[in-house]
Amino acid sequence: MRKEIVFNLNGSPVFATVEAQKRLIDVLRGPLGEKGTKEGCGEGECGACTVIVDGLAVNSCLYPALEIDGKNVTTIEGLLGAGNQLSVIQQAFVDHGGIQCGFCTPGMVMSVKALLDANPQPTEAEIRDALVGNLCRCTGYVQIIESVKAAAQKLREDK
Ligand code: FES
Numbered sequence: 188m189r190k191e192i193v194f195n196l197n198g199s200p201v202f203a204t205v206e207a208q209k210r211l212i213d214v215l216r217g218p219l220g221e222k223g224t225k226e227g228c229g230e231g232e233c234g235a236c237t238v239i240v241d242g243l244a245v246n247s248c249l250y251p252a253l254e255i256d257g258k259n260v261t262t263i264e265g266l267l268g269a270g271n272q273l274s275v276i277q278q279a280f281v282d283h284g285g286i287q288c289g290f291c292t293p294g295m296v297m298s299v300k301a302l303l304d305a306n307p308q309p310t311e312a313e314i315r316d317a318l319v320g321n322l323c324r325c326t327g328y329v330q331i332i333e334s335v336k337a338a339a340q341k342l343r344e345d346k
C-alpha cells in the first residue's frame with residue numbers, strides 16, 4: 188500500500204508518497220534528502236535517529252512514516268540559522284567537547300532541543316534522564332552534560 192502524506196518539516200509543508208512499511212527515517216533520508224538524521228542500530232536503542240515530532244523527541248527508526256501525516260517534524264537541519272549558523276545547542280557541543288566523531292550528535296542535539304524547549308533550566312539529573320536513550324561511544328558523556336548546561340544557560344541569557 189502507498190499513500191500520499193503531507194506534514195511540516197522544519198516549518199515548511201512537504202509531500203511524500205509513502206509505502207506502508209516505511210519508517211520516518213526512510214522518508215527523511217530517502218526522498219526528502221535530509222541526511223543529517225543518522226541511523227545507528229535501527230532498533231530504538233541508540234538514539235542516533237532522534238527527531239522531534241509535535242514537540243516530543245522520537246526515534247525515527249521506529250516511527251511509522253504513515254503516522255507522520257499532518258504532524259510537525261523538526262530535524263537537525265531545522266536548527267540552523269541564517270547562513271547555516273549553528274544553533275546555540277550545536278555551538279555549545281562544539282565549544283565544550285560534546286562532539287567527537289559526531290555520529291551521535293544530531294540525535295543528541297535533538298533530544299537536548301526537546302528537553303530545553305520544555306524545561307529551560309533542567310537539573311543534571313533531568314539532563315541525564317532526557318539523554319538516557321542517546322548513546323555515545325566517544326565522549327564519555329561528561330562533556331555532553333557540560334554542553335547541555337552551557338546551552339541552557341546561554342538560551343536563558345538570550346531571552
Ligand atoms: S537508529 Fe534509531 S534508535 Fe538507533
Ligand code: FES
Pocket residue numbers: 285286287288289290291292322323324325326
Ligand atoms: S561523538 Fe562519536 S558516538 Fe558520540
